Amino acid sequence: MSDTLSHRFCTAPLMDWSDRHCRYFWRLFSKRATLYTEMVTTGAILHGDREKYLQFDAAEQPVALQLGGSDPRELAECARIAEQWGYSEVNLNCGCPSDRVQSGRFGACLMAEPELVAAGLAAMREAVAIPVTVKHRIGIDDMEDYAGLTRFVEAQAAVGITTFIVHARKAWLNGLSPKENREIPPLKYDMVYQLKRDYPNLEVVINGGINSLDECKQHLQQVDGVMLGRAAYQVPALLAQVDSELFGGEAGPSPAEVARQMLPYIERELARGQRLNHISRHMLGLFQGVPGARRFRRHLSENAHRPGAGPEVLEQALSLVTQAA
Template identity: 55%
Template sequence: MGKAAAQTRNRISVAPMMDWTDRHCRYFHRLLSHHALLYTEMVTTGALLHGDVPRHLRFDAEEHPLALQLGGSEPTDLAACAKLGEAWGYDEININCGCPSERVQRGAFGACLMAEAPLVADCVKAMVDAVSVPVTVKHRIGIDRNESYAFVRDFVGTVAQAGCKTFIVHARNAWLQGLSPKENREIPPLRYELVYQLKKDFPALTVAINGGITTTEQVHAHLQHVDGVMVGREAYHNPWWLADWDATFFGAPPSALTREWVEEQMVEYMEREAIQHGTAWYPIARHMLGLRHGQPGARRWRQVWSDHRLKHLPAREVMLLAHAAASDAAPVAAWASASSADVLA
């Protein structure tokens, strides 16, 4: 894949988020944007080499373009898992060098790998040699209190020599001690200028920026300096934003999507998942609770879709209950306490 293609594919993406960007979430996001690059949750090499591979790697063909994020620090294991990812049809293999959680550190991967750039380079080379799809790295601008630009510059330079052409950079340091993962997303200051400088110093690389990005205006501003933008929690909590991305960032015609159409597609997906895999609708619906964010009746609609008392009902009946609740003044509890036959009569 050429440089221009890489930059286009990475122009805007949804970040890999543990417990959030599973295959159901990605299917939902793909309904909203055809072109945004989507990422899996981080999957550890151990989970793939010793666990249930289909459970971790299965995805719907509609999810492309799709990247598999791996967690690990053993070149041979990462190469084997990269080959698995390519065989399953992923468009990109990404290695996590940015997660600061203690659990990840105990596995000797994530942000702590930034202190071992030669090891990361060995991992990348092993993966690049094993697969034909792009191998990319997601990392921070530094670790702990080391705020030197030279640290991240040298990290990128070392890893790029091993064959990595795309770097997704969270513009905060990762504090490996004393902060929770949530605090690591909020307390270390954002220093976007360091990511911009990386692009200046490595113009041949594709550089995408991540961290604290919540508006279209911010995305446009960043794209004046780097090749791509990765959006995290805002994409999850305010997913309707994605409906504008294809037109705004990829030159597609203006979206004709409606929230109602997207919800209907998700219900059809829930019905297919129930038949094909025995999946309940409840763990799927949780990903679309932000669909009506800011709309009249959104809170009532969301309460119905997240009401555990309705788990026994078919997804389509829950959708009708949610629509009724969103347009009615009665408390949601009234819908939940009534039988579906009564409410839908």
């Protein structure tokens, strides 16, 4: 494993959220976090617009590509492509519970087929030199016993997988929506802690319901790493303390400094045909809890989508916060 790739703190793959603009924005706060793409299906990479799905800015590194799929040959080919594009890691999604995912035979339903997952991960490992990892749940449907979790993990460890990112909730594949699956099944952090105790040679990263760096520190007493999703998206400024509090490095820049650092990026992206609101939508929570935050959000929301909107919209929104502060 590359010594630049740490799983001590990661941002989660978030569908429709953790796109390349979001990751570039997050990276300005933390140099040390490992950032994950949205899940990209093997079909999208093999038959779709590769530039659209795989393009990223070198400044985002270390960045990991999360794949959705179950066919070992397709997974191996996509892992090869990920390595060619310069990703630092490739991760297999065995945790997403949506109907669309099940019909395509990928995501959380794969936890019922540990041997198929192992065949896919083995093929990916054989195809690339970069790390191959897996993200999964503690169980699905009625398979929620600890023995079921260890059966799944042991099957993957047997083909050389050493990093397991575990969402500490089971997934109900029938009866709950993806949103409900993030909220209703109870969090069982103890099962993930037990996994680390029983398999000390594996790297275990915990995910699910973690909302602060204080909580991250508590988890890090039990496991090797933490992964934050919605909290990082909704309150991105908390990422500014990741390097100092979790890695012993320097604190990241202030929200206002990050907003200013986004201006040249926005100019570059607009020149390439992107629209301002595709970038600024990830920045709405930038000043969460700060005087003027609502005015900042409103100005971006009302103006970023207009034809011809440029960096001046962000500058105007920023002035509303600094005036209020």
